[in-house]
Amino acid sequence: MLPKPFFQISILPKLLGTFLLIILPLYGISLRIHQIGESNVKKEISLSMSSRIAFYMQTFEAEVGRIKKLQNQYMIDDDIDNLSVIPFTHTLYENMLAQKRIQAKLNVLKSASLYVKEAFVYLPAIKKTIYxxxxxKELPPQQVKELASLSVNQSSPFVYWHNHLYMNVVYPDPHLYGLDPTYIIQVQLDEAQVSAFLNAISNYPDSGAMLFNEEQGWRMKGHPDDPLSDAITEELVGPMPTDSASKTVTVQGQRYLIFSKKSDALNATLVTYVPEKLVLGSLHTYQIWFWVLSVASLLIVVVFSYHIYRVIHAPLRKLVTAFRRLERGDANFEIRHRNRDEFDYLYAQFNSTTSKLKQLISEVYESRIRSQRSELKQLQSQINPHFLYNTYFMIHRMAKAFDVDNLIAASQYLGEYFRFITRNTADEVTLEEEVGHTMAYIRIQMLRYSNRIRTEADELPEDCRDVVVPRLILQPILENAFEHGLKNRSEGGIVKLQFRRLRDRLQIAIEDNGTTLQEERLKWLQDNLQAADDNSETTGIVNVHRRLQLKYDSPYGIEASYGEMGGLRVIITIPARREKE
Incomplete structure (x- = not known):
């Protein structure tokens, strides 16, 4: 039997490993394609939104630039110069006509852009404000100084004053001439139009846009009541780049894509925010289908694994289990397969093989039994004349010597001995009967060799008396000790018979103190005990060993070695099972 490897890998993990080795790279490629596609879509959307917000910022800058250009043109207007510097050189009528012309020009400024709600010119010289x-009438002095002061700190075209956005032109420059201007040209932005402009940037639901200046603290929203603007602004102030950027933030449990554009000309930032699920809605659908594909792939692997287990692994495992049972010597079973496939053929062939094997084993077993029986009968036929001759001569001598007591004992022992030998109806006896026959043989030998050989025999353990053993397994070994081991000893010969119980085994040791055992003879005997065939030369000891191996198999049988007394020591090992068990 071949040794089993330290570890085994069944065919099912190999099949599944091969399947996964094929499907996992495909799944990995699909995942990578999905990631690249998702990245490209996000990049295209980001570029599109960034371009959109940049376009709207440029448009708004152009509108503001046009308004600023008209304001700058009015700084050199003759009517404004005349009324702000030398109004007393003109008549009242001329002044009125100049004021009307200024109003017309302010209307042109107002009409020049949708984002202008109102325009006016404050002229301190005539103490009037022209709308x-x-x-x-003229503006209060405190208000004039406040507008001039805002112009000093102005870093953009806009000033935030009284919760409104204005574009101011103060002449002369307050940086150089103080806070008492000659005139002020002011344009108020139309917040409704600005809100409409911001709403046009983002046309998604729940989205919005705003324009804010972090330094001045003003903010124009597309939806004035939008509650998200404060939270969005908090996310943007500080970390946003100076030019343009996009980022994703979570506000009130929802993710938003934020795109911004910083205008250096306006010193303001234009921001639009859109729910991520709206912009990436189709991409999200692809993600859902990708995960559906992933779950479907996993289910396919599970179903495939279960199918492989049912169709291949389970029948194969059943076949392997059957072979292992057969390897242990159990051939009294059959295996069945429900499907008409290759395993059905293999199962049928296995059953046919086991059937033929059982038949062959039965034939070989019966043949070996018959052979052993013939050997046993031959042994009996060899023993009977041998003992018959020696015993008759011994009885003859006792009769001539009128040794009546020993004559009676010898005849009794001889009768018991030959009654056991000639009883051929049973091939197996209890160990108690076998030991009784052996003791009869020993007593006969003691009558023959009492002056030079003695025998020491242990009592048979009580729990081993019912053990069933083949007939004549002790007497041939004792005969070998008497006839061969001690044949040259004229005195002091010893033969020991010992019993030793080891859990579920019983060891019977027979040892003599003979001096004729050679190393070569012991080696020859050991080799014959280990030989697997029946063609080698046999002796009584080898014959008994093979009979025990035939009945009990390994590791039972006979072992031979040198004994402590210098002669041959033979140990018979048999299972300690009682007859009823």
Whole structure:
């Protein structure tokens, strides 16, 4: 039997490993394609939104630039110069005509852009403020100084004053001439139009846009009541780049894509924010389908694994288990397969093989039994004349010597001995009967060799008396000790018979103190005990060993070695099973 490897890998893990080795690279490629596609889509969306917000910022800058250009043109207007510097050189009528012309120009400024709500010119010289539709009184001095002061600190075209956005032109420059201007040209932005402009940037639901200046603290929103603007602004202030950027933030449990564009000309930032699920909605759908594909792939692997287990692994495992049972010597079973496939053929052939094997084993076993029986009968036929001759001569001598007591004992022992030998109806006896026959043989030998050989025999253990053993397994070994081991001893010969119980085994040791055992003879005997065939030369000891191996198999049988007394020591090992067991 071949040794089993330290570890074994069944065919099922190999099949699954091969399947996974094929499907996992494909799945990995699909995952990588999905990631690249998702990255490209996000990049394209980001570029599109960034271009969109940059376009709207450029448009707004152009509008503001046009308004600023008109304001700068009015700084050299003759009517404004005349009324702000030398109004007393003109008549009242001329001054009124100049004021009307200024109103017309302010209307042109107002009409130049949708983002202008109102425009006016404050003229301290005539103590009047000219609007597009009316001419009002002069501004309070505190308000004038406040507007001039805002212009000093102004870093963009806009000033935030009284919760409104204005574009101011103060003449002369307050940086150089203080806070008492000659005139002020002011444009108020239309917040409704700015909000409409911001709303046009983002047309997604729940989205928005705003324009804010971090330094001045003003903010224009597309939806004035949008509650997200404060949270969005907090996310943007500080970490946003100076030019343009995009980022994803989570506000109120929802993810938003934020795109921004910083205008150096306006010193303001234009921001639009869109729910990520709306912009990446189709991409999210692809993600869902990708995960559906992943789950479907996993289910396919599971179903494939279960199918492989049912179709291949389970029948193969059943076949391997059957071979292992057969390897242990159990051939009294059959295996069945429900499907008409290759395993059905293999199972049928296995059953046919085991059937033929059982038949062959039975034939070989019966043949060996018959052979052993013939050997046993031959042994009996050899023993009977041998003992018959020697015993008759011994009885003859006792009769001539009128040794009546020994004559009676010898005849009794001889009768018991030959009654056991000639009883051929049973091939197996209890160990108690076998030991009884052996003791009869020993007593006969003691009558013959009492002056030069003695025998020491242990009592048979009580729990081993019912053990069933083949007939004549002790007497041939004792005969070998008497006839061969001690044949040259004229006195002091000893033969020991010992019993030793080891859990489920019984060891019977027979040892003599003979001096004729050669190393070559012992080696020859040991080799014959280990030989697997029946063609080698046999003796009584080898014959008994093979009979025991035939009945009990390994590791039972006979071992031979030198004994402590210098002669041959033979140990018979048999299972300690009682007859009823």
């Amino acid at each position: 597009t539709n009316t001419i009002d």
